Amino acid sequence: MKLHLITGGAGFVAVNLARQLLKEGQAILAVDDLSRGKRELLAGFEQDPRFNFRQIDCSDADALSGAIDEMGARVDHVWHLAANSDIPAGIADPRIDRDRTYQTTFAVLEVMRRHECSELHFASSSAIYGDLGDQEIHEDIGPLQPISNYGAMKLASEAQIRAAVEAFLPRADIFRFPNVIGVPATHGVIVDFIRKLKATPDCLEVLGDGTQQKAYLHVDDLVDAMLHISRLDGRYKVFNIGPQDDGVTVRTIAELVRDRVSPGARISFGTGNRGWIGDVPRFRYSIQRLATTGWAPKLSSLEAVSRAIDQIASEEL
Amino acid sequence: MKLHLITGGAGFVAVNLARQLLKEGQAILAVDDLSRGKRELLAGFEQDPRFNFRQIDCSDADALSGAIDEMGARVDHVWHLAANSDIPAGIADPRIDRDRTYQTTFAVLEVMRRHECSELHFASSSAIYGDLGDQEIHEDIGPLQPISNYGAMKLASEAQIRAAVEAFLPRADIFRFPNVIGVPATHGVIVDFIRKLKATPDCLEVLGDGTQQKAYLHVDDLVDAMLHISRLDGRYKVFNIGPQDDGVTVRTIAELVRDRVSPGARISFGTGNRGWIGDVPRFRYSIQRLATTGWAPKLSSLEAVSRAIDQIASEEL
Numbered sequence: 001m002k003l004h005l006i007t008g009g010a011g012f013v014a015v016n017l018a019r020q021l022l023k024e025g026q027a028i029l030a031v032d033d034l035s036r037g038k039r040e041l042l043a044g045f046e047q048d049p050r051f052n053f054r055q056i057d058c059s060d061a062d063a064l065s066g067a068i069d070e071m072g073a074r075v076d077h078v079w080h081l082a083a084n085s086d087i088p089a090g091i092a093d094p095r096i097d098r099d100r101t102y103q104t105t106f107a108v109l110e111v112m113r114r115h116e117c118s119e120l121h122f123a124s125s126s127a128i129y130g131d132l133g134d135q136e137i138h139e140d141i142g143p144l145q146p147i148s149n150y151g152a153m154k155l156a157s158e159a160q161i162r163a164a165v166e167a168f169l170p171r172a173d174i175f176r177f178p179n180v181i182g183v184p185a186t187h188g189v190i191v192d193f194i195r196k197l198k199a200t201p202d203c204l205e206v207l208g209d210g211t212q213q214k215a216y217l218h219v220d221d222l223v224d225a226m227l228h229i230s231r232l233d234g235r236y237k238v239f240n241i242g243p244q245d246d247g248v249t250v251r252t253i254a255e256l257v258r259d260r261v262s263p264g265a266r267i268s269f270g271t272g273n274r275g276w277i278g279d280v281p282r283f284r285y286s287i288q289r290l291a292t293t294g295w296a297p298k299l300s301s302l303e304a305v306s307r308a309i310d311q312i313a314s315e316e317l
Numbered sequence: 318m319k320l321h322l323i324t325g326g327a328g329f330v331a332v333n334l335a336r337q338l339l340k341e342g343q344a345i346l347a348v349d350d351l352s353r354g355k356r357e358l359l360a361g362f363e364q365d366p367r368f369n370f371r372q373i374d375c376s377d378a379d380a381l382s383g384a385i386d387e388m389g390a391r392v393d394h395v396w397h398l399a400a401n402s403d404i405p406a407g408i409a410d411p412r413i414d415r416d417r418t419y420q421t422t423f424a425v426l427e428v429m430r431r432h433e434c435s436e437l438h439f440a441s442s443s444a445i446y447g448d449l450g451d452q453e454i455h456e457d458i459g460p461l462q463p464i465s466n467y468g469a470m471k472l473a474s475e476a477q478i479r480a481a482v483e484a485f486l487p488r489a490d491i492f493r494f495p496n497v498i499g500v501p502a503t504h505g506v507i508v509d510f511i512r513k514l515k516a517t518p519d520c521l522e523v524l525g526d527g528t529q530q531k532a533y534l535h536v537d538d539l540v541d542a543m544l545h546i547s548r549l550d551g552r553y554k555v556f557n558i559g560p561q562d563d564g565v566t567v568r569t570i571a572e573l574v575r576d577r578v579s580p581g582a583r584i585s586f587g588t589g590n591r592g593w594i595g596d597v598p599r600f601r602y603s604i605q606r607l608a609t610t611g612w613a614p615k616l617s618s619l620e621a622v623s624r625a626i627d628q629i630a631s632e633e634l
Contacts (some may be wrong), residue, residue: 091484094477098423102473106415130479142459143555146476147483156419156473159463160411162447166464167408238460 003073005117006030007058007108010037012186013123013177014217015078020227022048030069031064033057035100036085041184058082058139061107061114068115068198075115077230080108081123083154085187085213090149101153102160109164113248120172121230124158126240126285127151128176138286139176139238158238165236173229178242178285179309183310183315189250190308193257194316201262210269212252215242218304219299226293242285256306260313320390322434323347324375324425325399327354329503330494332441333536334396339365346388348381349506350374353402354419356408358501359434375399376416378424385432392432393587394547397425398440400471402504406546407466414466422474426481427502437489438547441475443557443602455603456493477557482553490546495559495602498625499536500632506567507625510574518579527568527586532559535621538614545612558575559602564618573623577630 001269006014009030014037018028027050030042034055045051053247054067059082068075083101090097105122112120122148129137130145146152161172185191197204217225225241258265300306321338323331326347331354335345344367347359371384376399385392400418401407407414410421415580422439429437434450435600447462478489496606534542538625542558568586575582616624 091480094426094480102419106411109411128476140460142461143457144459144461144476145479145553147430147480149477149484152473152476152480155476156469159445159461159469159472160466162462163408163411163464163466163469167466202420236462 003027003029003071003075004079005068005075005076006079007104008032008037009053010034010039011081012042012080012086012182012184013180013222014081015041015184015305016182016223017081017226018051020044020223021078022050026050027073028052029054029067029075031056031058031067036186038186050259053157055265059103059107061110064107064111065114074120077121078107078108078119079121080111080115083123084150087148087150090153094149097149097153098265101108101150102156104155105157105160106144109160109169111165118170118226119230120161120169121156121226122161122174122250124176125154126154126176126178126242126283127153128158131188134284136231136286138192139240139289162236170235171288172236174238175226175229176223176240179214179216179241180219180222181216181304182288183308183311185308185312185315188306189253189301190257190312193254194261194312197262198264198316201265203266204254204258205268206250206254206270208250208270208272210301211249212256213249213272215245215247216281216301216304216308217242217297218299218307219305221299225297228293229290232293236265239290240287241290242287243297243299243301244287244291245286245301246306253305256309260309261317278301320344320346320383320388320392321396323396323398324421325349325354326370327351327356327358328398328402329499329501330497330536330539331396331398332358332501333499334370334398334543335362337540339367342455343367344445345382346371346392348373348375348384349399353503355503355506362510368626370517376420376424378427381424381428382431385428393435395425395429395436396438397422400440402469404444404465407470410465411540416471418467418470419473420590422477426477426486430481430485435487436547436577437478438543439474439478439489439491441491441493441601442468442471443493443495443512443559445472445475453579453601453603455555456557456606459500479553487552489553491555492543492546493555493557494539495557496531496533496537497539498533498621500625500628502625502629502632506570507574507622507629508633510571511578511630514528514574514582515581515633518582518614520583520585521571521575523567523571523587525567525587525589527571528566530564530566530591531600532562532564532624533618533621534558534560534614534617535624538616538621542612542614545610546607548611556607557602558607559604560614560616560618560621561608562618563601565622569619570622573626577626578634
């Protein structure tokens with residue numbers, strides 16, 4: 001038996017990836033320290049004999065290595081999704097991104113070296129680019145100046161992986177995620193807005209002036225792109241993943257959530273076009289490289305937002 | 318009294334920087350864990366009341382913070398030079414670059430936040446660029462794909478610093494060092510060749526075919542550039558530092574060392590144009606950005622190599 005190892009295995013993307021891999025007949029070892037991931041998200045898989053879960057902090061190489069040994073199966077594919085996903089928390093305390101993003105990558109690479117795993121699939125982020133103004137953001141652009149510790153530690157992880165490919169690792173994919181939405185939702189602007197409106201149904205308060213515009217990808221499209229990229233040739237592959245449009249403004253998201261959740265509510269905007277430190281106001285994300293490989297998302301940013309609002313509202317209300 | 322903090326304070330560059338800062342009337346707190354730095358390099362300063370040394374591992378934020386407290390003086394300028402400098406060692410064991418390069422930067426930033434230090438001057442490296450082929454390497458180029466853990470952890474350090482500037486740090490300079498030579502020499506190709514010829518005076522064995530070409534800067538020019546950049550305006554300044562030429566081949570260095578140390582010796586070359594993993598064969602390094610600020614090195618690569626061979630041979634023989 002061959003196993004796919006998924007770190008951060010009880011998280012939002014991991015659950016969707018696992019579902020797809022199981023559909024394709026693969027076996028899975030999912031690990032998660034459950035600091036942010038939730039065991040109940042795995043409820044649908046627990047009966048499946050091809051799905052295995054271990055509660056492990058994957059920044060501990062020995063623990064992770066031991067979990068693989070216990071399975072008695074070879075691991076070729078490692079999907080490294082474990083990371084801190086709370087950007088403001090990591091700005092307040094840089095240890096969070098160091099320990100959960102940088103160090104998990106470090107330990108995963110050590111374990112892959114020890115177990116001679118052949119392919120690493122890494123969830124990086126558009127946050128590695130920082131604020132490049134109005135330029136179109138393609139994969140080879142510079143300079144890379146991440147403005148959050150989250151982005152900094154994703155870039156630090158990419159750098160480690162690149163050096164590992166030079167030294168010992170046969171293959172690696174770098175997926176530079178956009179904002180990803182869908183269910184099971186754990187955080188993000190849609191969840192925030194829905195919860196705020198549940199608490200105060202007459203008014204939705206929005207950080208910033210609502211003009212921030214971002215591209216959003218539905219998690220179904222994301223997983224589809226990850227699997228597509230993993231099957232392309234190449235030793236070290238770096239891809240932006242995202243929709244082929246300029247995105248949706250915060251104002252539009254606020255209005256769509258309001259219409260779905262609490263149609264009569266007033267929306268109150270703040271000032272400035274940054275919601276918080278580490279948040280880039282506008283972002284032109286090129287997925288030209290991915291498009292030339294024949295992949296396209298099924299949903300636009302607006303369609304993804306609309307579907308996700310529907311899905312999350314059904315979960316939350 | 319105001320202090321300049323120098324981490325890696327008993328290393329090659331630090332000693333040269335300290336000498337210049339003392340000349341300019343500054344006071345210094347130099348810290349070094351002496352894992353690679355050498356106490357005896359500081360012999361010339363020990364009588365100077367403005368020079369203070371503490372044996373500390375600066376990856377330990379509490380220890381570093383305590384050393385500053387003990388001095389009872391304000392630190393505005395931090396020159397962060399501590400790092401692993403042994404590239405092959407870091408490829409064999411990635412923990413070395415993590416602990417000595419990545420984590421020292423992490424701790425230095427934590428200490429600067431605690432003590433409200435205002436300026437970080439960071440010794441980064443041309444190794445962050447990886448192998449970009451024949452392109453001219455300017456500061457804004459992409460993609461950044463370091464091929465050694467050394468380069469990866471320097472890039473990871475830059476990323477941390479950039480995020481810190483966004484969050485709390487008033488000013489930072491990033492110096493992307495080239496190959497730097499001079500005395501007191503601790504490692505590098507010139508030292509290697511001289512020591513090899515001391516051991517076997519009739520033959521100098523060279524890794525690779527000798528066609529590798531690199532730019533070299535003399536440490537006197539390096540320190541001059543660092544001080545120059547530190548006085549320029551700007552919150553976050555990134556500069557390549559190097560000579561304004563295409564560099565010198567390994568073959569030329571081997572011949573110059575042979576002529577100085579053991580004129581009759583045979584030089585035996587290997588094959589291939591890479592000496593070791595993580596070594597980039599050819600490198601066109603642009604210092605246009607620095608040149609436009611009015612700085613130029615006093616020595617070319619060839620002049621720097623010639624002077625350094627003379628200086629190191631005097632030390633070693």
